Amino acid sequence: MELEALQGIYSEVKALGAQIVVLTPELERYPRALHKKLKLTLDILTDLHLKTAEQFRLAYVLPDYLRELYRSFGNALDRFHDEPGFRLPMPARYVIDKHGIIRAADVSANYTIRLEPSDTLNALRALKTNARQVA
Amino acid sequence: MGSLQSRLGEFKRRFEAGAPPYNATHEVIETMHRATAELEGLGLANKALKIGDRAPQLVQSRSCRSEFC
Numbered sequence: 001m002e003l004e005a006l007q008g009i010y011s012e013v014k015a016l017g018a019q020i021v022v023l024t025p026e027l028e029r030y031p032r033a034l035h036k037k038l039k040l041t042l043d044i045l046t047d048l049h050l051k052t053a054e055q056f057r058l059a060y061v062l063p064d065y066l067r068e069l070y071r072s073f074g075n076a077l078d079r080f081h082d083e084p085g086f087r088l089p090m091p092a093r094y095v096i097d098k099h100g101i102i103r104a105a106d107v108s109a110n111y112t113i114r115l116e117p118s119d120t121l122n123a124l125r126a127l128k129t130n131a132r133q134v135a
Numbered sequence: 136m137g138s139l140q141s142r143l144g145e146f147k148r149r150f151e152a153g154a155p156p157y158n159a160t161h162e163v164i165e166t167m168h169r170a171t172a173e174l175e176g177l178g179l180a181n182k183a184l185k186i187g188d189r190a191p192q193l194v195q196s197r198s199c200r201s202e203f204c
Contacts, residue, residue, distance in 0.1 A: 102189070105183070
């Protein structure tokens with residue numbers, strides 16, 4: 001749902017001179033199918049072994065009882081992520097400026113809560129306005 | 136189409152009502168609530184990178200860009 005919502009602001013983000021990059025720990029073949037099914041044009045990159053998630057300090061290890069639950073659903077995170085660790089990143093959305101500095105951040109330990117795409121658009125607009133004022 | 140959060144809320148409501156195709160049991164839902172509450176309790180979200188921090192370079196990312204998908 002979040003992917004489709006972000007796809008919905010794709011053109012506006014592009015018009016503001018920014019780019020949407022989605023990171024997932026899943027191996028390429030999994031998001032590829034979704035990318036096609038949802039007819040997405042935004043980029044989905046595989047964050048192999050959660051290396052980037054670690055650097056953003058988003059990665060966490062699933063407790064044993066949750067691994068069992070995932071297994072019972074047939075959700076094999078170890079296979080999807082090509083690692084035995086059963087880790088996930090907390091859902092997060094960052095706005096990063098052209099100097100590599102984080103200008104907006106939304107991180108939630110509750111995976112059912114996501115930031116509205118319109119909030120991200122507002123952050124990008126504010127960033128552009130500020131940049132103009134400085135220049 | 137409503138807001139992202141309202142659509143997620145609607146999905147959650149149906150899931151927790153045991154709607155198909157998930158047919159989640161009370162036990163499954165309780166387990167998921169416990170896991171979320173525990174993760175929130177750890178305060179990890181406050182330790183993640185914040186506004187003003189330098190973002191790490193993307194490492195070892197392999198692409199699923201639209202033109203390849």
